[in-house]
Amino acid sequence: MNEVRKPPVATTGIIGWLRINLFFNWTNSLITLFVIYCLYQFIPWILDWTIFSADFKYNYLGEQITNQEMCSRNLDPENGGACWAVIYVRFYQFIYGFYPKVEVWRVNVAYVMLALALLPLLYAKLPYRKYFLYFTYIFPVIAYFLLNGGLGFTEVSTNKWGGLLVTLVLGCTGIALAFPIGIMLALGRRSKLPVISMMCTLFIEFIRGVPLITLLFFGMVMLPLFLPEGIDMDGLVRVLVAVTLFQSAYMAEVIRGGLQAIPPGQYEAAKSLGMSYWRMNLLIILPQAIRISIPPIVNTSIGLFKDTTLVIIVGILDLLGIGRGTLADTNWLGLSYEIYFFVSLVFFIFTFGMSRYSLYLEKKLKTGINMGAD
Amino acid sequence: MKKLLSIFAVVAFAFSANAGTLDDVKNRGFLKCGVTTGLAGFAAPDDNGEWAGLDADMCRAVAVAVFGDRSKVEFITTTGKSRFPTLASGEVDMLARNTTWTISRDVNLGFEFVGVNFYDGQGFMVPSALGVSSATELDGATVCIQTGTTTELNLADFFRLNGISYEALPIETNDEGKENLFAGRCDVYTTDASGLSSTRAAASNPDKWVVLPEIISKEPLGPLVRHGDHQWGDVVRWSLNAMIIAEELGITSENVDAQTSSNVPEVLRLLGVEGNYGEMLELSNDWAYQIIKQIGNYSESYEANVGPDTPLEIARGLNALWTQGGILYAPPFR
Numbered sequence: 001m002n003e004v005r006k007p008p009v010a011t012t013g014i015i016g017w018l019r020i021n022l023f024f025n026w027t028n029s030l031i032t033l034f035v036i037y038c039l040y041q042f043i044p045w046i047l048d049w050t051i052f053s054a055d056f057k058y059n060y061l062g063e064q065i066t067n068q069e070m071c072s073r074n075l076d077p078e079n080g081g082a083c084w085a086v087i088y089v090r091f092y093q094f095i096y097g098f099y100p101k102v103e104v105w106r107v108n109v110a111y112v113m114l115a116l117a118l119l120p121l122l123y124a125k126l127p128y129r130k131y132f133l134y135f136t137y138i139f140p141v142i143a144y145f146l147l148n149g150g151l152g153f154t155e156v157s158t159n160k161w162g163g164l165l166v167t168l169v170l171g172c173t174g175i176a177l178a179f180p181i182g183i184m185l186a187l188g189r190r191s192k193l194p195v196i197s198m199m200c201t202l203f204i205e206f207i208r209g210v211p212l213i214t215l216l217f218f219g220m221v222m223l224p225l226f227l228p229e230g231i232d233m234d235g236l237v238r239v240l241v242a243v244t245l246f247q248s249a250y251m252a253e254v255i256r257g258g259l260q261a262i263p264p265g266q267y268e269a270a271k272s273l274g275m276s277y278w279r280m281n282l283l284i285i286l287p288q289a290i291r292i293s294i295p296p297i298v299n300t301s302i303g304l305f306k307d308t309t310l311v312i313i314v315g316i317l318d319l320l321g322i323g324r325g326t327l328a329d330t331n332w333l334g335l336s337y338e339i340y341f342f343v344s345l346v347f348f349i350f351t352f353g354m355s356r357y358s359l360y361l362e363k364k365l366k367t368g369i370n371m372g373a374d
Numbered sequence: 375m376k377k378l379l380s381i382f383a384v385v386a387f388a389f390s391a392n393a394g395t396l397d398d399v400k401n402r403g404f405l406k407c408g409v410t411t412g413l414a415g416f417a418a419p420d421d422n423g424e425w426a427g428l429d430a431d432m433c434r435a436v437a438v439a440v441f442g443d444r445s446k447v448e449f450i451t452t453t454g455k456s457r458f459p460t461l462a463s464g465e466v467d468m469l470a471r472n473t474t475w476t477i478s479r480d481v482n483l484g485f486e487f488v489g490v491n492f493y494d495g496q497g498f499m500v501p502s503a504l505g506v507s508s509a510t511e512l513d514g515a516t517v518c519i520q521t522g523t524t525t526e527l528n529l530a531d532f533f534r535l536n537g538i539s540y541e542a543l544p545i546e547t548n549d550e551g552k553e554n555l556f557a558g559r560c561d562v563y564t565t566d567a568s569g570l571s572s573t574r575a576a577a578s579n580p581d582k583w584v585v586l587p588e589i590i591s592k593e594p595l596g597p598l599v600r601h602g603d604h605q606w607g608d609v610v611r612w613s614l615n616a617m618i619i620a621e622e623l624g625i626t627s628e629n630v631d632a633q634t635s636s637n638v639p640e641v642l643r644l645l646g647v648e649g650n651y652g653e654m655l656e657l658s659n660d661w662a663y664q665i666i667k668q669i670g671n672y673s674e675s676y677e678a679n680v681g682p683d684t685p686l687e688i689a690r691g692l693n694a695l696w697t698q699g700g701i702l703y704a705p706p707f708r
Contacts, residue, residue, distance in 0.1 A: 066421075069685075077578055089421050098423040159450055220456055224463035235450075235465075315411055315451040315460070325419050327576075328412030329426075330685045334576035336549070 050341070053081030057088050065089075067331035074334075086326065086335045087342050093322050094342070097162015103154065106146045107165055113139055113146075114172070122357065124364075140176070158236035162317040164346065166236070170308040170318070171350075174243040175301045181244070182251025183290075187281060189256060200252070207249035212307050215242040220314035239311050247304045254296040258289035291365050298358035302351045319343055395467050395599070395606035396440070396656060404446045407433035408466035411451045414572035415680035415688070416472045416492075425449045429470040431675040432491055432597050434668070435613045436468065439661040444668045458483055461600060468610050470597040472568075479598075488611035490596040491672075492680075493692040493701060495589035496528050497567035499574060502584045504561060509588040513538040518551045518560035520544075528591040529564055552576065555583075566593055568680065568688060575685040589692075609655055616662040618704040619644055620671035622695055627670040630663060644707050651707070672702070 006012075011019070023029040053072075059065050060072045065085035072080030087094065096107050117139035120132035147169070149155030161169070188200035207215070219242035220235065227233060262285055270280040290297070312321040323339040326332050399405050409417035409429055417427040425433075430449065437447035450466050461469050462484065472494075473479070475487040498509045506512060509532070519526050521544040533540050543560045545551045552573050555563040563573065567589060574583045597614065599607050620626070623641050625633050634645050642648040645663045652659035669675060680688045694700025 074578065093419065093421075093423055098419070157448070159448065217455070221459040224465060225459060227463075312411065313453055313455070315453050315456050317411065317451055321411060321451075322419075325412035328410075328414045328418035328572075329420060330414050330418070330572075330575065330679075331421070333414060333572060333685055334578065336576075 049081040051081075053079065055080065055083045055085050057085055059085075068333060068335055071335070082338050082341070083335055084338060084342075086332050086338055090322070090326050090332075093326070094163045094319060094346075096165055097317060097322060098160040099156060099162075099165065100160065103156055106153065106156075110143050110146045111168075113142065114168070140173075158234050161236065163322045164319050166311070166316060166318040166321075167305075167308055169236070170240065170243055170311065171305040173240055174247045174304050174308070177244045178247035178251045178304075179297075181248035182255055183286065185248060185252035186255040186259060189252065190259060204249045204252050207245055208253070212243070212246050212310055213313060215246050216310060216314050218242065235314070235316060239314060239316060243304070243308065247300065250300045250303075251297065254293050254300055255289060257296065258291075258293035259285065261292055262288055294358055294361055294365070298354055302354050305351060305354070306347060319346060395603045396609055399440055399467055399606075403441075404448050405433065405437045405440060405468075406448050406450055406466045407436070408450050408452045408457055408460055408469040408471055409433065410471050411453055413472055414575070415568065415684065415686045417449070417470070426679065428492060428675060428679045429472060429597075431669050431679065432470040432614065433468070435617060435665045436597075436610055438664045438668050439609060439613045439616075439655075439657055442658060442661070442664045458485070461485065461598070464600070467606070468597055468599045472595045473598060475594045475596050475598075484601040485598045486601055486607050487596050487598045488607050489614045490594040491614055492568070492595040494566045494568050494593035494595050495692070496525050496564060496591040496593065497570050497589050498586040499555065499563045499570045499583055500561060500586060501555075501558075502582055506586065509586045509590070510536050510538065512540065512562060514540070515561040516541045516543055516559070518543050518545050518554045518563040520546065520548075520551065520565060524591070525565055532588075532590045548573065568686070571680070571686040571688045575687070580685075580687075605656065609657065612655060612662075613665060615704040615707075616644065616665050617669065617672040617675065618695075618702055619707050620662070620666045621673045621702075622697070622704070625666055625671060626674060627667055630666045634663070640707055 022032040055065055055072050057064060059070055059075060060080065061075070063070060065071060065083065066089070068074055068083065068086070071083035071085065073083060074080075092101075092104075096104055099107055116132070117136040120126050120129045120136055123129075126132060145151045145153060147156070147161070147165075148158070185200045185204055188196045189204060191197045191200070216239060219238040223233065223238055266284055266288065267280065270284040275283070308318055309320040311318050312324065317325055320343050323343045326339055327334075327336055409425060409427075412418045413427070413429075415427055417425055417429040420426045433447050433449065434444045438444050440446070450460065452460050452466075452469070452471055457469055457471050457473065458479075460466055469485075470491070472492070473487075474494075475490065479485055480487050498512070500506050500512075500515075512533075517529065517540050519529055519542050526542075529540075529542075540562075543554060545554060548565065548569060551563050551565065554560050555573075556577060563570070565573075567585065570585050574580050574585065577583055597610055599610055619640075620630075623633075623638065623644065625641060625644070630645070633641050634647055636642060639648070643651060645666075646652055646659035646661070650659060652661050655661070658664075670678070676690070676693065677683060680686045682689055690698070690700060692700050693702055696703040
């Protein structure tokens with residue numbers, strides 16, 4: 001009779017985990033201790049600054065803060081942490097820009113609708129997903145009329161838009177439009193028809209060859225000079241065009257990478273079944289290619305979302321632009337730590353959400369498994 | 375690039391010159407005014423999302439002159455690079471964007487500066503602990519200086535003229551200059567005096583820093599319009615002048631109603647009680663009255679936005695009236 005003996009205590013449970021991961025040998029232990037020391041120094045300080053000593057709406061005297069001189073840390077430099085009152089007072093501007101207050105419900109409705117439109121894309125098991133998807137398709141049209149005006153809504157010109165609204169409009173439109181355009185460009189570049197493949201290659205290489213700033217400048221500064229008087233292309237639209245073109249070129253290359261990973265056997269199998277070019281690509285090739293391209297697709301999308309902050313240089317006030325505008329208000333001079341912290345936190349929430357979602361997708365679609373090659 | 379821009383400007387001008395800007399503005403129902411994306415005291419959004427500042431007041435004054443309503447203006451944010459093409463292409467009717475009046479901008483770019491609403495100039499800021507009271511005492515100092523700007527050349531000239539040496543610490547942005555000065559990596563920070571004031575106001579303890587009295591360059595900042603539309607240029611020019619003349623005559627937003635029964639002829643002309651100066655400009659006759667009533671005179675705008683009682687604490691200096699030691703001077707209103 002063999003008695004089953006438990007593994008030694010030192011290799012299981014918390015102690016085992018600690019031994020293996022943190023204190024495996026002396027260099028390992030030294031690094032662990034050093035990191036713990038750094039965290040010990042840093043975490044209490046950052047918690048104290050951001051939460052415990054911070055002003056949220058009132059300073060330590062109990063007054064409501066309306067300018068930077070009333071922040072606890074400016075009244076008493078020895079005490080006081082962050083002065084979040086600036087975010088509290090300016091919250092409306094950070095979220096909606098200069099959108100008129102009476103019309104702001106339209107933006108709120110658009111935000112809620114955006115969440116609803118994203119739902120069927122994010123959860124495949126959603127009940128009545130089909131109907132939700134229909135909504136997703138018409139959402140851009142609804143959002144356009146809702147935000148911009150028309151169909152009975154008063155018009156709100158885009159230079160009143162700002163803050164998170166502009167960031168989301170740029171990010172969502174750029175990512176959503178670049179995806180189909182990118183697929184077409186990727187297929188075009190691999191096409192056997194020389195004219196199509198050359199045009200796509202030229203487009204992609206040209207756009208990838210210049211920085212986004214250049215495209216933004218071109219859209220903002222040069223384009224209006226070429227347009228005849230009277231044809232007034234909206235500033236935000238010009239930027240949107242530049243952002244979408246830029247993102248499409250990158251998306252095309254990402255998807256082309258996916259296409260190249262598909263073994264020729266898949267093409268041959270599809271052709272031997274008598275499938276046309278489009279049926280082959282839509283049903284056999286693209287679903288596999290896109291699946292393996294998910295990490296780089298999310299990668300470039302996150303990159304674009306952060307790149308939207310560049311629109312400040314053409315005078316559009318996105319989330320970061322509103323922050324910098326706030327810093328130029330004599331009431332709030334010198335609160336740059338608070339404002340940049342808040343802006344980066346908002347960006348982090350969105351980009352981290354995107355990256356977690358891509359991980360979930362990869363798990364669900366099991367992209368890690370080598371498909372069909374052998 | 376500049377040549378290219380001026381060619382474009384001429385092309386754009388050829389398109390835009392056929393209709394008067396004043397009529398365009400009137401038909402549109404509001405003024406489009408180009409401002410900065412945010413510069414303390416000159417143009418920045420306040421807590422309610424309203425643009426405020428010296429330049430924003432300039433825009434509002436023109437809107438009041440045309441419509442009699444300070445809210446009939448749409449602010450278009452522009453950056454240092456996008457401001458000129460934005461104006462040249464007709465996207466904005468005027469710029470009030472802390473823009474220095476220089477010959478190349480006035481002539482080569484095809485714009486018309488209609489006046490000066492702030493006389494700025496390059497200055498120095500040092501820690502008060504340094505115990506320096508004049509820039510000529512800065513021998514051997516480390517200076518934070520934005521590279522590739524006119525300030526860099528002005529600095530070199532100034533130190534050479536005074537026969538003293540310095541060590542340059544090149545920086546790219548205003549924020550970088552601020553951080554370097556506050557961290558003690560340089561002894562002196564030099565940029566436009568108004569910029570120094572906002573840097574000082576942003577410090578945790580402004581009293582620890584002093585702006586030295588020397589101003590070593592001319593930076594006249596003023597509103598500008600496109601070449602070729604003199605009627606519109608006149609409207610903007612006299613909107614600014616009306617504010618300056620109002621200060622000369624002692625008319626404020628508070629006493630303007632009482633002043634309409636004044637016995638000073640120029641006051642009566644300015645407020646539209648006598649004469650038909652509004653008609654000449656194709657505006658209503660009380661246009662200047664409305665500017666003073668709704669915006670205030672130059673001094674009121676200055677004190678509210680950049681003056682000694684604001685965090686910027688910029689003394690009137692050159693921007694005082696010519697009768698009070700400054701160089702602010704408007705042509706007579708007759």
